[in-house]
Amino acid sequence: MSKTIFITGTSTGFGKLTAITLANAGHSVIAGMRNVAGKNASVAQELNGIPNVEVVEIDITSDDSVRQAFEYVLSKYGKIDVLVNNAAVSGFGLLEGYSLDQVRNMFEVNVYGVLRTYQAVLPAMRKEKKGLIINLTSGASGHTLPFMIPYLASKFVVESITEGAQGELSDFGIENVSIQPGVYPTEMNNGSKAGVHADRPEVLAEYGNAATERFNALGTALFGKMEQFNMDPQTIADGILELVNMPKGSRPLRFPLDAIARGTDKEFIEARAAIKEKWLAAYTN
Secondary structure (H helix, E strand, O other): OOOEEEEOOOOOHHHHHHHHHHHHOOOEEEEEEOOOOOOOHHHHHHHHOOOOEEEEEOOOOOHHHHHHHHHHHHHHHOOOOEEEEOOOOOOOOOOOOOOHHHHHHHHHHHOHHHHHHHHHHHHHHHHHOOEEEEEEOOOOOOOOOOOOHHHHHHHHHHHHHHHHHHHHOHHHOEEEEEEEEOOOOOOOOOOOOOOOOOOOHHHHHHHOHHHHHHHHHHHHHHHHHHHHOOOOOHHHHHHHHHHHHOOOOOOOOEEEEOHHHOOHHHHHHHHHHHHHHHHHHHHHO
């Protein structure tokens, strides 16, 4: 059955691939992106030319933009069956090397952007007594790594939103899933898309060459695996389609898609769930 699906961040990467994949599968796709009349005009025209796709202007850092976008879609389509929170920014650098304003910039997109879309879509989903919200997080968002602390912290917040909302919204038949990608060769990771990086170079200088060498080694280890494991971004789009097509009530809370992890991500998810169950039993029984 065809669903009405709103996707954020569709100008590049996972978002664009997902919009095309879901539209080709027969779903009605609202492809959200910024600057549809400016720097993203060509990709907006491209996506608008695909059957079942409508591009809609949305800046997830703006309360008014998010409200207007969702009001328009709900007015035209009458419902939103699925929301895919894909829009995000990455960033690297020493924690001390981030100004507080730069951390706020990271959270404005990755955290508050997600909260804005939740608040915009939930009234309609609660009214329909159904809905699916898919949040893209990170394969490392259950823990953290040096030189990526603000980014992974923001993604862990989204993990918390997903898990907590699943309990709060169960009475309304609204499901929440986090997709945990590994490292894929998208614009977010290949340097062609601006990130929110540490902005205090004088701090890096004080840490000396050792920190720079550790940062470079970590980057080589992470990104060097992409080619080895043939990390194809289409995997994420196909995974989202799989989730959309799953019967209601059968979807997992977390859906890792990371060949590089070689199953350790699933082990971590299962272990965390088991420990949480014991913790809840200790407090509630």
